[in-house]
Amino acid sequence: MDGVQGGAAGSVIVIADTSPLNYLIQLGLVEYLPDLYDEIVIPQSVLQELSNLGSPLVVRDWAYSSPDWVIVRSVGALDPTLPPRLGAGEREAISLAIELHAGMLLIDDLPGRNAAEERGLSITGTLTILLQISLLSGIDFETKLAELVQLGFRASESILERIREAFLKNRQSGSL
Numbered sequence: 001m002d003g004v005q006g007g008a009a010g011s012v013i014v015i016a017d018t019s020p021l022n023y024l025i026q027l028g029l030v031e032y033l034p035d036l037y038d039e040i041v042i043p044q045s046v047l048q049e050l051s052n053l054g055s056p057l058v059v060r061d062w063a064y065s066s067p068d069w070v071i072v073r074s075v076g077a078l079d080p081t082l083p084p085r086l087g088a089g090e091r092e093a094i095s096l097a098i099e100l101h102a103g104m105l106l107i108d109d110l111p112g113r114n115a116a117e118e119r120g121l122s123i124t125g126t127l128t129i130l131l132q133i134s135l136l137s138g139i140d141f142e143t144k145l146a147e148l149v150q151l152g153f154r155a156s157e158s159i160l161e162r163i164r165e166a167f168l169k170n171r172q173s174g175s176l
Contacts, residue, residue: 001142003154006024010158011039011099011103011105012037012039012103012104012105013037013038013039013041013100013102013104014033014037014040014041014091014103014104014106015035015041015043015093015097015101015102015104015105015106016040016046016093016105016106016110016143017040017046017089017090017091017093017105017106017107017109018046018049018050018087018089018124019108019109019126020060020106020107020108020125020126020129021046021050021059021106022050023034023108023148023151023153024126024127024129024130025058025059026048026056026058026059026151027104027130027144027147027148029129029130029133029139029144030062031067031150032133032136032137033069033129033176034069034132035136035137036132036136037104039071040069040071040074041070041071041072041074041100041102042070042073042075042093043069043072043073043074043089043092043093043095043096044072044074044075044092044095045088045089045092046089046092047063047066047072048077048087048088049087049088050062050063051063051064051172054176062162064175073096073100073124075092075095075096075099076095076099077095077099078091078092078095079091079094079095079098079119079120080173082094082115082155083111084094085111086112086115087109088107088114090107090111090112090115093105093106093112093121094107094112094115094116094121096098097116098119098121099137102121103122104122104123105121105122105123105124106123106124106126106129107123107124107125107127108125108126108153113125126148126153127145127148127155127159127160127163128163128165129147130144130145131166131167131170132164135167135170135171140166141164142164143161144161145148145163145164152175165174
C-alpha cells in the first residue's frame with residue numbers, strides 16, 4: 001500500500017500525473033491536495049491532457065483556470081530510458097519528479113508506477129489520496145470510492161478491499 005503522509009509532517013513536493021488529478025477533480029476533492037502536500041507541481045503535458053477536448057467539462061474548466069497552488073513546470077529533459085509505451089504526461093511527470101527530487105509522484109497507471117519505482121521515486125495514487133482526504137475531512141469514503149469506480153477507475157477487487165481495510169484501520173486508530 002502507498003505511504004500515507006500529510007503536509008504537516010514536513011515539506012513534501014509532489015509531482016502529479018493526469019489520472020489522479022482527473023479523478024479528484026471529478027469527485028470534487030482536488031481542493032484537498034494542498035492540505036496533504038506543500039507544493040503540487042504538474043508538467044505542461046499533464047495540463048494539456050487535462051484540457052483536452054476528450055476530458056470531462058469539469059476537468060477542462062479546472063485546467064483552464066487551475067488554482068494558484070498548482071505550479072505548472074516544463075521538464076528540462078525527458079528521461080531517455082523511460083519505456084516508449086508511457087504517455088506524455090507519465091514520461092514528463094516521472095522526469096520532472098527526478099529533476100526536482102520530488103518527495104512524491106501521484107500516478108495511477110501500472111506501467112508508469114513501475115517505471116517510477118524502478119527509478120527510486122516514492123509514489124501514491126488516487127486510492128490512497130482518497131483515503132487521506134476521507135480521514136482528514138470526514139467525507140464518506142465508501143460513497144466516494146463507489147463514485148470513483150463509476151467514473152471508470154480500474155482496480156482489482158483485492159486492491160479495493162485493501163484500501164477499505166486501510167481506511168477502517170486508520171479511522172479506528174485516528175491516525176494518518
